Amino acid sequence: MALLEPPPGRKVFTLKFEPTSADIDENGHVNNVVYLRWAQDLGVAHWQSLAPADAQAAWAWVALRHEIDYRRALLPGETGHGRTWVSDRTEGPRFDRFIRIDADDGAQGRVMCAQVKTTWVLIDQATGKPRRVPPWMLALFA
Secondary structure, eight states, X not given: OOOOOOOTTOOOEEEEEOOOGGGBOTTSSXXXXXXXXXXXHHHHHHHHHHSOXXXXXXXXXXXXXXXXXEOXXXXXXXXXXXXXXXXXXXXXXXXXXXXXXXXEOGGGOEEEEEEEEEEEEEEETTTTEEOOOOHXXXXXXX
């Protein structure tokens, strides 16, 4: 997968991640599964930061697919800088989300540790069934 960067003008949501001792694996760096948890946390926090309470009560997102690339280990004591943005189009109930988790890298600025392309499906909370992403929701994110 090519290096992910948000398109110019795209709304980007950010979160910082401070790894705990439980996040560090036997190789001495943040475990690969932790990046996936952080990707999930970013997506959920992004939705919660934008959607009104009534929309959050009516709709939910579930992950359908994750594609993740790892480039650089995030080490104990380092901070993960997560960024996420969404596609400018939907496919019925499906919505692609893009995530980068970077670390500070001294004079070079930030360097990518992991990047994720995820596909989420919009679920109607009342029925538990997928529903087409409405245009207002796309506008909310994009």
